[in-house]
Amino acid sequence: MFRRLHLKLTAYMAMILVVFMFFVATGIYSFTRLVFEDSNKELMETEAIRIYTYRTMSFSGFFMNDGMFLRLGPSVAFMGTQKLDACYVIYDRNMDRVYVEENEKSIADNIQNLAQKAYDEEKDSFVTKKIGHFNYRILTKYFNDTNGKSVVQVYQNTVNEDILWSFLKTVLFVTGISGMAVLLGISYIFTGQAIKPIKDTWIRQKEFVADASHELRTPLTVIQTNLDVVLSDDEGTVEENEMWLSNAYSETRVMAKLIDELLILAKADANQEKLDLSEFSFSEVVENVCQNMEIIAHKKNIEFELMMEDDIKIKADYDKLRRLVVILVDNAVKYTEKGKVTVSLYTDKNKKKIFSVEDTGIGICQKDLDRIFDRFYRADKARHREGGTGLGLSIAKWIADAHRFSLTVESTINVGSKFTLKM
Ligand code: ADP
Numbered sequence: 001m002f003r004r005l006h007l008k009l010t011a012y013m014a015m016i017l018v019v020f021m022f023f024v025a026t027g028i029y030s031f032t033r034l035v036f037e038d039s040n041k042e043l044m045e046t047e048a049i050r051i052y053t054y055r056t057m058s059f060s061g062f063f064m065n066d067g068m069f070l071r072l073g074p075s076v077a078f079m080g081t082q083k084l085d086a087c088y089v090i091y092d093r094n095m096d097r098v099y100v101e102e103n104e105k106s107i108a109d110n111i112q113n114l115a116q117k118a119y120d121e122e123k124d125s126f127v128t129k130k131i132g133h134f135n136y137r138i139l140t141k142y143f144n145d146t147n148g149k150s151v152v153q154v155y156q157n158t159v160n161e162d163i164l165w166s167f168l169k170t171v172l173f174v175t176g177i178s179g180m181a182v183l184l185g186i187s188y189i190f191t192g193q194a195i196k197p198i199k200d201t202w203i204r205q206k207e208f209v210a211d212a213s214h215e216l217r218t219p220l221t222v223i224q225t226n227l228d229v230v231l232s233d234d235e236g237t238v239e240e241n242e243m244w245l246s247n248a249y250s251e252t253r254v255m256a257k258l259i260d261e262l263l264i265l266a267k268a269d270a271n272q273e274k275l276d277l278s279e280f281s282f283s284e285v286v287e288n289v290c291q292n293m294e295i296i297a298h299k300k301n302i303e304f305e306l307m308m309e310d311d312i313k314i315k316a317d318y319d320k321l322r323r324l325v326v327i328l329v330d331n332a333v334k335y336t337e338k339g340k341v342t343v344s345l346y347t348d349k350n351k352k353k354i355f356s357v358e359d360t361g362i363g364i365c366q367k368d369l370d371r372i373f374d375r376f377y378r379a380d381k382a383r384h385r386e387g388g389t390g391l392g393l394s395i396a397k398w399i400a401d402a403h404r405f406s407l408t409v410e411s412t413i414n415v416g417s418k419f420t421l422k423m
Contacts, residue, residue, distance in 0.1 A: 002202075006188075009195070010184065013184070014180075017180050017184065018180065021176045022176075024176075029168060033165065045141065047154050049141070051088055052141070055090060055098075087107070087154075088101075088153065088154055088155075089111070089115065089152070089153040089155075090152050091115050093147075093149050095115070095119055111129065111131075111136070111138050114127065114138060114153070118141070118142040118151050123142055124140060124141050124142055126140075127140075128158070135158045136158065138155040139153070140152075141153075141154070207375075207376075208265075208375055208376070212262055215376065215390075219252070219254045222251045223252060223255075226247045226251075227244070229244045230244050230245060257389060264395055268395075268398050273402075275317040275403065276319070277317060278317075280313065281312070282314045282316075282355070282423075283310055283311050283312045285322050286308060286345050287306070290306045290343055293329045293330065300333065302336050302339065302340065302341055304333075304343075305340060305342045307343070307346075308346070312353055314423055320399045321403075323396075324395075324396045324400065327395065328357040328396060328419045328421075329341070331392060331393070332357045332359040332361065332417070332419075333359075335359065335417070336359040336361030337362070338360070340359070341358070341360075341361075342358045342359070343355075344358075354420060354421070355423070356418060357418070358417070359418075360416040362413070362414065363413040363414050363416055364379055364413065365413045369411060372393055372409060373407075375390065376390040405421055405423045407421050
Protein backbone atom coordinates (compact mmCIF):
# COMPACT_ATOMS: atom_id res chain seq x y z
CA MET A 1 0.00 0.00 0.00
CA PHE A 2 2.74 2.45 0.99
CA ARG A 3 4.93 1.41 -1.94
CA ARG A 4 2.07 2.33 -4.29
CA LEU A 5 1.54 5.62 -2.48
CA HIS A 6 5.28 6.33 -2.70
CA LEU A 7 5.32 5.61 -6.45
CA LYS A 8 2.13 7.63 -6.98
CA LEU A 9 3.56 10.65 -5.18
CA THR A 10 6.79 10.38 -7.18
CA ALA A 11 4.75 10.11 -10.41
CA TYR A 12 2.78 13.28 -9.50
CA MET A 13 6.05 14.99 -8.70
CA ALA A 14 7.44 13.83 -12.08
CA MET A 15 4.42 15.24 -13.88
CA ILE A 16 4.80 18.60 -12.16
CA LEU A 17 8.52 18.53 -12.94
CA VAL A 18 7.95 17.75 -16.64
CA VAL A 19 5.47 20.61 -17.00
CA PHE A 20 7.73 22.95 -15.04
CA MET A 21 10.86 21.99 -17.01
CA PHE A 22 8.97 22.29 -20.29
CA PHE A 23 7.81 25.81 -19.46
CA VAL A 24 11.21 26.85 -18.14
CA ALA A 25 13.05 25.50 -21.21
CA THR A 26 10.61 26.92 -23.77
CA GLY A 27 10.54 30.16 -21.77
CA ILE A 28 14.31 30.50 -21.83
CA TYR A 29 14.48 29.59 -25.53
CA SER A 30 11.63 31.87 -26.68
CA PHE A 31 12.72 34.79 -24.54
CA THR A 32 16.33 34.61 -25.75
CA ARG A 33 15.13 34.41 -29.37
CA LEU A 34 12.70 37.26 -28.92
CA VAL A 35 15.30 39.55 -27.37
CA PHE A 36 17.81 38.60 -30.07
CA GLU A 37 15.36 39.12 -32.96
CA ASP A 38 14.20 42.39 -31.47
CA SER A 39 17.66 43.85 -31.06
CA ASN A 40 18.61 42.61 -34.53
CA LYS A 41 15.59 44.27 -36.06
CA GLU A 42 16.50 47.50 -34.32
CA LEU A 43 20.10 47.29 -35.59
CA MET A 44 18.92 46.57 -39.13
CA GLU A 45 16.52 49.46 -39.00
CA THR A 46 19.25 51.85 -37.85
CA GLU A 47 21.43 50.64 -40.69
CA ALA A 48 18.67 51.09 -43.25
CA ILE A 49 18.18 54.68 -42.07
CA ARG A 50 21.91 55.38 -42.19
CA ILE A 51 22.19 54.00 -45.69
CA TYR A 52 19.23 56.02 -46.81
CA THR A 53 20.56 59.24 -45.23
CA TYR A 54 24.02 58.69 -46.66
CA ARG A 55 22.68 58.03 -50.14
CA THR A 56 20.42 61.08 -50.04
CA MET A 57 23.35 63.22 -49.01
CA SER A 58 25.58 61.77 -51.76
CA PHE A 59 22.89 62.47 -54.36
CA SER A 60 22.61 66.04 -53.32
CA GLY A 61 26.36 66.25 -53.90
CA PHE A 62 26.87 66.97 -50.24
CA PHE A 63 30.14 65.15 -49.91
CA MET A 64 30.33 62.64 -52.77
CA ASN A 65 28.60 61.87 -55.99
CA ASP A 66 26.48 58.87 -56.93
CA GLY A 67 29.33 57.21 -58.79
CA MET A 68 31.44 57.23 -55.66
CA PHE A 69 28.53 55.79 -53.66
CA LEU A 70 28.15 52.98 -56.12
CA ARG A 71 31.88 52.25 -56.14
CA LEU A 72 32.40 52.35 -52.40
CA GLY A 73 29.07 50.86 -51.39
CA PRO A 74 27.14 51.59 -48.18
CA SER A 75 29.99 50.43 -45.97
CA VAL A 76 31.59 53.82 -46.26
CA ALA A 77 28.59 55.23 -44.35
CA PHE A 78 29.68 53.34 -41.25
CA MET A 79 33.26 54.41 -41.06
CA GLY A 80 34.06 54.82 -37.41
CA THR A 81 30.96 52.88 -36.33
CA GLN A 82 30.38 49.17 -35.81
CA LYS A 83 29.31 47.63 -39.08
CA LEU A 84 26.48 45.09 -39.10
CA ASP A 85 27.24 41.84 -40.88
CA ALA A 86 24.52 42.34 -43.52
CA CYS A 87 23.92 43.04 -47.23
CA TYR A 88 21.91 45.87 -48.76
CA VAL A 89 19.70 46.52 -51.72
CA ILE A 90 18.57 50.06 -52.57
CA TYR A 91 15.65 51.02 -54.82
CA ASP A 92 14.98 54.54 -56.07
CA ARG A 93 11.66 56.37 -56.62
CA ASN A 94 11.02 54.38 -59.85
CA MET A 95 11.71 51.08 -58.06
CA ASP A 96 14.96 50.73 -60.01
CA ARG A 97 17.62 48.89 -58.10
CA VAL A 98 20.40 51.45 -57.60
CA TYR A 99 22.66 49.40 -55.40
CA VAL A 100 23.31 45.71 -54.89
CA GLU A 101 26.54 43.84 -54.34
CA GLU A 102 27.70 42.06 -57.45
CA ASN A 103 27.47 38.49 -56.08
CA GLU A 104 24.20 39.08 -54.22
CA LYS A 105 22.04 39.74 -57.27
CA SER A 106 20.16 36.46 -57.18
CA ILE A 107 19.18 37.03 -53.55
CA ALA A 108 18.11 40.59 -54.38
CA ASP A 109 15.90 39.13 -57.14
CA ASN A 110 14.41 36.72 -54.63
CA ILE A 111 13.43 39.43 -52.19
CA GLN A 112 12.44 42.04 -54.74
CA ASN A 113 8.75 41.21 -54.24
CA LEU A 114 9.10 42.29 -50.60
CA ALA A 115 10.55 45.64 -51.74
CA GLN A 116 7.73 46.06 -54.24
CA LYS A 117 5.16 45.24 -51.57
CA ALA A 118 6.66 47.78 -49.15
CA TYR A 119 6.69 50.36 -51.95
CA ASP A 120 3.06 49.66 -52.92
CA GLU A 121 1.68 49.42 -49.40
CA GLU A 122 3.98 52.17 -48.15
CA LYS A 123 5.02 50.28 -45.07
CA ASP A 124 8.03 48.38 -43.70
CA SER A 125 8.31 44.62 -43.28
CA PHE A 126 10.54 42.30 -41.31
CA VAL A 127 10.53 38.64 -42.34
CA THR A 128 12.60 35.49 -42.32
CA LYS A 129 12.64 33.66 -45.63
CA LYS A 130 14.28 30.51 -46.93
CA ILE A 131 16.30 31.19 -50.09
CA GLY A 132 18.13 28.20 -51.51
CA HIS A 133 19.50 26.23 -48.59
CA PHE A 134 19.65 29.12 -46.12
CA ASN A 135 17.34 31.27 -44.05
CA TYR A 136 17.57 35.03 -44.46
CA ARG A 137 16.35 37.76 -42.12
CA ILE A 138 15.10 40.62 -44.30
CA LEU A 139 14.19 44.13 -43.22
CA THR A 140 12.48 46.15 -45.95
CA LYS A 141 12.27 49.83 -45.08
CA TYR A 142 10.09 52.23 -46.98
CA PHE A 143 11.09 55.94 -47.19
CA ASN A 144 9.09 58.86 -48.48
CA ASP A 145 10.35 62.44 -48.08
CA THR A 146 11.22 65.47 -50.21
CA ASN A 147 13.45 63.23 -52.33
CA GLY A 148 10.50 61.03 -53.17
CA LYS A 149 9.79 57.37 -52.46
CA SER A 150 12.52 54.77 -52.07
CA VAL A 151 13.12 51.38 -50.45
CA VAL A 152 16.17 50.04 -48.64
CA GLN A 153 16.50 46.33 -47.91
CA VAL A 154 18.90 45.04 -45.29
CA TYR A 155 19.28 41.27 -45.05
CA GLN A 156 21.37 38.71 -43.22
CA ASN A 157 22.14 35.05 -43.73
CA THR A 158 21.16 33.37 -40.42
CA VAL A 159 22.98 30.07 -40.97
CA ASN A 160 25.37 30.61 -38.03
CA GLU A 161 22.56 31.66 -35.74
CA ASP A 162 20.46 28.67 -36.80
CA ILE A 163 23.30 26.40 -35.76
CA LEU A 164 23.45 28.26 -32.43
CA TRP A 165 19.70 28.04 -31.91
CA SER A 166 19.61 24.34 -32.60
CA PHE A 167 22.59 23.90 -30.27
CA LEU A 168 20.73 25.85 -27.56
CA LYS A 169 17.67 23.65 -28.13
CA THR A 170 19.79 20.48 -27.74
CA VAL A 171 21.50 21.85 -24.62
CA LEU A 172 18.15 22.78 -23.05
CA PHE A 173 16.68 19.40 -23.95
CA VAL A 174 19.63 17.41 -22.62
CA THR A 175 19.96 19.47 -19.40
CA GLY A 176 16.17 19.34 -18.98
CA ILE A 177 16.09 15.55 -19.29
CA SER A 178 19.14 14.92 -17.12
CA GLY A 179 18.01 17.55 -14.57
CA MET A 180 14.66 15.84 -14.42
CA ALA A 181 16.23 12.43 -13.89
CA VAL A 182 18.27 13.81 -10.98
CA LEU A 183 15.26 15.65 -9.52
CA LEU A 184 13.14 12.52 -9.87
CA GLY A 185 15.69 10.53 -7.88
CA ILE A 186 15.77 13.25 -5.23
CA SER A 187 11.97 13.50 -5.12
CA TYR A 188 11.74 9.70 -4.77
CA ILE A 189 14.00 9.90 -1.71
CA PHE A 190 12.18 12.93 -0.25
CA THR A 191 8.67 11.55 -0.75
CA GLY A 192 9.90 8.33 0.86
CA GLN A 193 11.10 10.33 3.86
CA ALA A 194 7.88 12.36 3.94
CA ILE A 195 5.62 9.31 4.10
CA LYS A 196 7.84 7.44 6.57
CA PRO A 197 6.26 8.98 9.71
CA ILE A 198 2.77 8.31 8.29
CA LYS A 199 3.79 4.74 7.52
CA ASP A 200 5.26 4.25 11.01
CA THR A 201 2.15 5.68 12.68
CA TRP A 202 -0.10 3.52 10.52
CA ILE A 203 1.88 0.36 11.34
CA ARG A 204 1.91 1.26 15.04
CA GLN A 205 -1.82 1.93 14.97
CA LYS A 206 -2.45 -1.41 13.25
CA GLU A 207 -0.30 -3.22 15.80
CA PHE A 208 -2.05 -1.33 18.60
CA VAL A 209 -5.52 -2.37 17.46
CA ALA A 210 -4.38 -5.98 16.92
CA ASP A 211 -2.66 -6.10 20.35
CA ALA A 212 -5.59 -4.40 22.09
CA SER A 213 -8.12 -6.86 20.70
CA HIS A 214 -5.82 -9.76 21.55
CA GLU A 215 -5.28 -8.51 25.12
CA LEU A 216 -9.03 -7.98 25.60
CA ARG A 217 -9.86 -11.38 24.19
CA THR A 218 -7.65 -13.26 26.70
CA PRO A 219 -9.45 -12.15 29.94
CA LEU A 220 -12.78 -12.45 28.14
CA THR A 221 -12.06 -16.09 27.26
CA VAL A 222 -11.02 -16.77 30.89
CA ILE A 223 -14.26 -15.17 32.17
CA GLN A 224 -16.36 -17.17 29.69
CA THR A 225 -14.66 -20.47 30.56
CA ASN A 226 -15.10 -19.94 34.30
CA LEU A 227 -18.74 -18.91 33.94
CA ASP A 228 -19.40 -21.92 31.66
CA VAL A 229 -18.21 -24.19 34.48
CA VAL A 230 -20.54 -22.43 36.95
CA LEU A 231 -23.50 -22.59 34.53
CA SER A 232 -22.99 -26.29 33.80
CA ASP A 233 -23.14 -27.07 37.51
CA ASP A 234 -26.95 -26.99 37.96
CA GLU A 235 -26.95 -28.08 41.57
CA GLY A 236 -23.89 -26.26 42.90
CA THR A 237 -24.21 -23.32 45.33
CA VAL A 238 -22.39 -19.98 45.03
CA GLU A 239 -19.97 -21.07 47.76
CA GLU A 240 -19.22 -24.31 45.89
CA ASN A 241 -18.44 -22.35 42.73
CA GLU A 242 -16.56 -19.57 44.50
CA MET A 243 -13.23 -20.42 42.88
CA TRP A 244 -14.62 -20.09 39.33
CA LEU A 245 -16.52 -16.94 40.18
CA SER A 246 -13.52 -15.26 41.79
CA ASN A 247 -11.38 -16.23 38.77
CA ALA A 248 -13.91 -14.53 36.53
CA TYR A 249 -14.06 -11.53 38.84
CA SER A 250 -10.29 -11.01 38.92
CA GLU A 251 -10.23 -11.15 35.12
CA THR A 252 -12.85 -8.39 34.95
CA ARG A 253 -10.43 -6.28 37.02
CA VAL A 254 -7.65 -6.98 34.53
CA MET A 255 -10.02 -5.98 31.74
CA ALA A 256 -11.09 -2.82 33.54
CA LYS A 257 -7.42 -1.84 34.05
CA LEU A 258 -6.64 -2.56 30.41
CA ILE A 259 -9.60 -0.54 29.15
CA ASP A 260 -8.69 2.32 31.48
CA GLU A 261 -5.10 2.34 30.14
CA LEU A 262 -6.23 2.03 26.54
CA LEU A 263 -8.48 5.02 27.03
CA ILE A 264 -5.60 7.12 28.40
CA LEU A 265 -3.40 6.25 25.41
CA ALA A 266 -6.21 6.81 22.90
CA LYS A 267 -6.85 10.25 24.40
CA ALA A 268 -3.12 10.97 24.40
CA ASP A 269 -2.96 10.03 20.71
CA ALA A 270 -5.89 12.28 19.90
CA ASN A 271 -4.28 15.11 21.91
CA GLN A 272 -7.37 15.20 24.11
CA GLU A 273 -5.52 14.41 27.31
CA LYS A 274 -4.67 17.91 28.54
CA LEU A 275 -2.37 18.60 31.48
CA ASP A 276 -4.01 20.13 34.51
CA LEU A 277 -0.97 21.91 35.98
CA SER A 278 -0.70 22.92 39.63
CA GLU A 279 2.06 23.23 42.23
CA PHE A 280 2.06 20.49 44.85
CA SER A 281 4.37 18.58 47.14
CA PHE A 282 5.76 15.69 45.13
CA SER A 283 7.29 14.29 48.35
CA GLU A 284 3.79 13.81 49.73
CA VAL A 285 2.66 11.98 46.60
CA VAL A 286 5.66 9.63 46.68
CA GLU A 287 5.23 8.99 50.42
CA ASN A 288 1.55 8.24 50.00
CA VAL A 289 2.08 5.79 47.13
CA CYS A 290 4.97 4.10 48.93
CA GLN A 291 2.90 3.54 52.08
CA ASN A 292 0.53 1.35 50.07
CA MET A 293 3.26 -0.41 48.11
CA GLU A 294 5.34 -1.14 51.19
CA ILE A 295 2.58 -3.42 52.48
CA ILE A 296 2.60 -5.45 49.25
CA ALA A 297 6.41 -5.56 49.28
CA HIS A 298 6.48 -6.87 52.83
CA LYS A 299 3.91 -9.51 51.94
CA LYS A 300 6.39 -10.69 49.29
CA ASN A 301 9.25 -10.54 51.81
CA ILE A 302 10.96 -7.75 49.94
CA GLU A 303 12.80 -5.00 51.75
CA PHE A 304 11.37 -1.57 50.91
CA GLU A 305 13.33 1.64 51.47
CA LEU A 306 12.22 5.22 50.89
CA MET A 307 14.94 7.91 50.90
CA MET A 308 13.38 11.27 50.38
CA GLU A 309 14.00 14.97 50.83
CA ASP A 310 11.01 16.54 52.51
CA ASP A 311 8.66 18.87 50.71
CA ILE A 312 10.00 18.79 47.18
CA LYS A 313 7.51 20.84 45.21
CA ILE A 314 6.84 20.55 41.50
CA LYS A 315 4.47 22.11 39.03
CA ALA A 316 2.73 19.30 37.14
CA ASP A 317 -0.51 17.42 36.61
CA TYR A 318 -1.15 15.87 40.04
CA ASP A 319 -3.15 12.81 38.91
CA LYS A 320 -0.77 11.95 36.08
CA LEU A 321 2.36 12.27 38.19
CA ARG A 322 0.77 10.09 40.86
CA ARG A 323 -0.06 7.51 38.19
CA LEU A 324 3.56 7.56 36.99
CA VAL A 325 4.86 6.96 40.53
CA VAL A 326 2.38 4.08 40.97
CA ILE A 327 3.45 2.47 37.67
CA LEU A 328 7.18 2.57 38.50
CA VAL A 329 6.91 1.47 42.14
CA ASP A 330 4.30 -1.20 41.32
CA ASN A 331 6.57 -2.64 38.60
CA ALA A 332 9.58 -2.65 40.93
CA VAL A 333 7.64 -4.67 43.54
CA LYS A 334 6.00 -6.85 40.87
CA TYR A 335 9.24 -7.83 39.11
CA THR A 336 11.29 -8.42 42.28
CA GLU A 337 11.24 -11.83 43.93
CA LYS A 338 13.81 -11.24 46.66
CA GLY A 339 16.02 -8.39 47.78
CA LYS A 340 15.11 -4.76 47.92
CA VAL A 341 13.19 -1.92 46.34
CA THR A 342 14.64 1.55 46.91
CA VAL A 343 12.64 4.67 46.12
CA SER A 344 14.42 8.03 46.33
CA LEU A 345 13.55 11.65 45.73
CA TYR A 346 16.12 14.45 45.96
CA THR A 347 17.38 17.62 44.32
CA ASP A 348 20.73 17.23 42.54
CA LYS A 349 23.55 19.80 42.28
CA ASN A 350 22.02 21.21 39.07
CA LYS A 351 18.78 21.93 41.00
CA LYS A 352 17.04 19.12 39.10
CA LYS A 353 14.53 17.05 41.03
CA ILE A 354 15.34 13.37 40.72
CA PHE A 355 12.89 10.60 41.43
CA SER A 356 14.23 7.08 41.10
CA VAL A 357 12.96 3.56 41.71
CA GLU A 358 15.60 0.85 42.01
CA ASP A 359 15.09 -2.83 42.51
CA THR A 360 17.07 -6.06 42.73
CA GLY A 361 14.54 -7.93 40.61
CA ILE A 362 14.56 -9.94 37.41
CA GLY A 363 16.09 -7.11 35.36
CA ILE A 364 15.61 -6.42 31.68
CA CYS A 365 17.90 -7.68 28.94
CA GLN A 366 19.46 -5.24 26.42
CA LYS A 367 17.18 -6.40 23.59
CA ASP A 368 14.06 -5.66 25.67
CA LEU A 369 15.43 -2.38 27.07
CA ASP A 370 15.18 -0.72 23.67
CA ARG A 371 11.46 -1.51 23.43
CA ILE A 372 10.42 -1.36 27.07
CA PHE A 373 8.41 1.87 26.61
CA ASP A 374 6.57 0.51 23.55
CA ARG A 375 2.88 -0.23 23.89
CA PHE A 376 2.03 -3.83 24.86
CA TYR A 377 5.70 -4.70 25.00
CA ARG A 378 6.46 -7.20 27.72
CA ALA A 379 9.79 -8.90 28.25
CA ASP A 380 9.69 -12.66 27.82
CA LYS A 381 9.95 -13.47 31.53
CA ALA A 382 7.10 -11.09 32.36
CA ARG A 383 4.73 -12.53 29.80
CA HIS A 384 3.67 -15.31 32.09
CA ARG A 385 2.98 -12.98 35.01
CA GLU A 386 -0.58 -12.27 36.03
CA GLY A 387 -2.22 -8.91 35.65
CA GLY A 388 0.31 -7.20 33.36
CA THR A 389 -0.89 -5.30 30.32
CA GLY A 390 2.35 -3.98 28.82
CA LEU A 391 0.87 -0.49 28.76
CA GLY A 392 2.09 0.90 32.12
CA LEU A 393 5.53 2.06 31.00
CA SER A 394 4.25 3.57 27.73
CA ILE A 395 1.78 5.62 29.79
CA ALA A 396 4.58 6.60 32.20
CA LYS A 397 6.76 7.67 29.27
CA TRP A 398 3.91 9.66 27.74
CA ILE A 399 3.30 11.44 31.07
CA ALA A 400 7.02 12.29 31.39
CA ASP A 401 7.23 13.51 27.78
CA ALA A 402 4.06 15.59 28.11
CA HIS A 403 5.67 17.40 31.08
CA ARG A 404 9.02 17.62 29.27
CA PHE A 405 10.58 15.50 32.03
CA SER A 406 13.01 12.74 31.15
CA LEU A 407 12.34 9.11 32.03
CA THR A 408 15.25 6.72 31.63
CA VAL A 409 16.02 3.14 32.56
CA GLU A 410 19.17 1.21 33.41
CA SER A 411 18.93 -2.51 33.95
CA THR A 412 20.94 -5.71 34.09
CA ILE A 413 19.25 -9.03 33.69
CA ASN A 414 18.97 -10.95 37.00
CA VAL A 415 20.60 -8.06 38.88
CA GLY A 416 17.96 -5.35 38.88
CA SER A 417 16.58 -2.20 37.31
CA LYS A 418 16.59 1.51 37.97
CA PHE A 419 14.03 3.92 36.52
CA THR A 420 14.89 7.62 36.85
CA LEU A 421 12.60 10.59 36.34
CA LYS A 422 14.36 13.97 35.99
CA MET A 423 12.21 17.07 36.49
P1 ADP B 1 3.23 -4.62 32.55
O1 ADP B 1 1.80 -4.42 32.77
O2 ADP B 1 3.56 -5.84 31.76
O3 ADP B 1 4.05 -4.48 33.79
P2 ADP B 1 4.64 -2.25 31.79
O4 ADP B 1 4.50 -1.36 30.61
O5 ADP B 1 4.55 -1.61 33.10
O6 ADP B 1 3.63 -3.41 31.58
O7 ADP B 1 6.05 -2.93 31.66
C1 ADP B 1 6.45 -3.45 30.45
C2 ADP B 1 7.45 -4.57 30.64
O8 ADP B 1 8.65 -4.00 31.17
C3 ADP B 1 7.05 -5.57 31.67
O9 ADP B 1 6.26 -6.56 31.09
C4 ADP B 1 8.36 -6.10 32.13
O10 ADP B 1 8.84 -7.05 31.21
C5 ADP B 1 9.29 -4.91 32.04
N1 ADP B 1 9.51 -4.24 33.32
C6 ADP B 1 8.94 -3.10 33.73
N2 ADP B 1 9.42 -2.73 34.95
C7 ADP B 1 10.32 -3.67 35.29
C8 ADP B 1 11.18 -3.86 36.42
N3 ADP B 1 11.20 -3.04 37.46
N4 ADP B 1 12.00 -4.94 36.43
C9 ADP B 1 12.01 -5.80 35.39
N5 ADP B 1 11.23 -5.68 34.27
C10 ADP B 1 10.40 -4.62 34.24
